[in-house]
Amino acid sequence: MDPLGADDPQVIGAYRLLGRLGSGGMGRVFVGRSAGGRTVAVKVVHAQFALDEEFRARFRREVDAARRVGGAFTAPVLDADPEARIPWVATGYVAGPPLNQAVSDEGPLPESAVRALGAGLAEALAAVHALGLVHRDVKPSNVLLALDGPRLIDFGIARATEGTVSLTSTGASIGSPGYMAPEQILGEGVEGAADVFSLGAVLAYAATGKPPFPGDTSAALLYKVVHDEPKLGPELTGDLRDLVAACLAKNPADRPTPERIVRRLAPEDGASGLARPGWLPGALVERVSRQVVELLDLEAEAVALPPAAERPAIGSSATVPPAIGPSSAGPSATEPPAAGPSTTQPPTEDSPTPPPAPAPGSPLLGAFGPPDPSYANGLPPKDRPAGPPLPSPPSPPSSKPGGRSVALSAAVGGKKRPKALSCTLVLSVAGALAVATTAAVLFKVLPGGSADNNDQGAADPHASATERNPGDGAPDGSGKGAVPKAFLGTWQGDLTSDSGIPVGTLTITFRQGRTGQDVAGGRVKLSVLRCDSTWKLVSAAPKQLHLDARLKGSEPQQGCSDASTDEQFTLTSDGALSYKAKDEQAGDPTGTLRKLH
Incomplete structure (x- = not known):
């Protein structure tokens, strides 16, 4: 603590x-x-x-x-x-x-x-x-x-x-x-x-x-x-x-x-x-x-x-809400002490009144626990990014559902997102591809996710025109920029690790932009698991792009690798797109993508 x-x-x-x-x-x-x-x-x-x-x-x-x-x-x-x-x-x-x-x-x-x-x-x-x-x-x-x-x-x-x-x-x-x-x-x-x-x-x-x-x-x-x-x-x-x-x-x-x-x-x-x-x-x-x-x-x-x-x-009548600042994880950066009861004593009379128990005299149990890495003695745990402050005012009592607002800085903490994160989904099994086609209907209502189970819409549907097309503001991605026209659009293909193990299906949408700007968005999906990411342009040639990927959101995503700063997309003679990533955790995945639209 x-x-x-x-x-x-x-x-x-x-x-x-x-x-x-x-x-x-x-x-x-x-x-x-x-x-x-x-x-x-x-x-x-x-x-x-x-x-x-x-x-x-x-x-x-x-x-x-x-x-x-x-x-x-x-x-x-x-x-x-x-x-x-x-x-x-x-x-x-x-x-x-x-x-x-x-x-x-x-x-x-x-x-x-x-x-x-x-x-x-x-x-x-x-x-x-x-x-x-x-x-x-x-x-x-x-x-x-x-x-x-x-x-x-x-x-x-x-x-x-x-x-x-x-x-x-x-x-x-x-x-x-x-x-x-x-x-x-x-x-x-x-x-x-x-x-x-x-x-x-x-x-x-x-x-x-x-x-x-x-x-x-x-x-x-x-x-x-x-x-x-x-x-x-x-x-x-x-x-x-x-x-x-x-x-x-x-x-x-x-x-x-x-x-x-x-x-x-x-x-x-x-x-x-x-x-x-x-x-x-x-x-x-x-x-x-x-x-x-x-x-x-x-x-x-x-x-x-x-x-x-x-x-x-928080949760009081204060007119100015608090800022929840960067969090430290106690004795370990990734495994702080956790929450739970030391005894099963009932709440004191001045504690908030709990709901009825399943049976008379039995305690009210089950809840939310501490932050933690996805598993022990597997991949080395990574430090989590600092938590965001919450500087926005509370909604007035008359606000209608859906009318809540939190300043953008509250969502991203006023800081840059984690650096050097890869989109490559590293959770995989050979048999999972058999159910990949049915997995698209799952996780439709995840926070920050897409409600559309069509992977062709992998780019953020709520992004502004500037976000969709950094640099020139052209909503169709056809304006001037460093990305060759042949890359623009949505591509999809299966990825495998260097050991031949499938690591998911990549769907990525390229838009126009310049070096240092975000020029693509998409996700890697395997069965019911997925990683949503954005890609920043590192360099561009007529037939090849070098991109730096990072996960969407301010928190690490379980099951997603976190060390790919060099992903190459190369146009081939048959109109496909060759993908190659330097990502040791994911097995340096490669794949061939085909254009969807």
């Missing part, structure tokens, strides 16, 4: 903020305290999402779904305001590191701890599945290690199986590379068995310190998930090894149910019998204790902050 910065809000809703936990693809996370003394984690969505009415509707559904979930090993939703100028949600706070951070720093967990971990997470999944929900993103960074047991967090992309589309940003996969089930990767129907597969991968990682499907690139990793057997290592033995292997079965029907997993791991007293005080190794117990002390220090520092009236608040 970091202390609040000068531009951070001091109050969100009824919660006084004490420090910053980090920033993720959907928003930023703060630690705060209610007037009654309960510690909470508050996630505030990014400003660009607040402008999207469809996002607000999905956010509202996700919060409602998260509030339905109960169980001792998830995190309670205490409060939320989907209708606020900048929507937010508050959950209980867990003093404990994410599993991936704990294993990276302290090494694999002992078998007794792995059993307690598995039983607790399986019990949490049983509660989720009983409500017709699927978590869809069970991974080490979404598991917190508290003194009284593990917590499964981040239900921000969980969705009701009745058709509720889950929250995610453009380019982000529903699930995380290396911990996705084969059916998720292939774009098939996803049910509770997919969470069981992910749980098996998490337990293998906890016991060995390595993911069961290692790979030098995401493309190779995803291929292994679908086609190869898991590598469980010598650390996993006996019935625990057999259980993990069963969870990782390729056929969903062959995997055990969460209830059966609990019975196999904790046949006598259930998960709570294993997750007693002392279930964690001594080094992790000491670490959690230090985290509690750090929180107390932040509380002491908060006393010296100016009164709430002197600093703006």
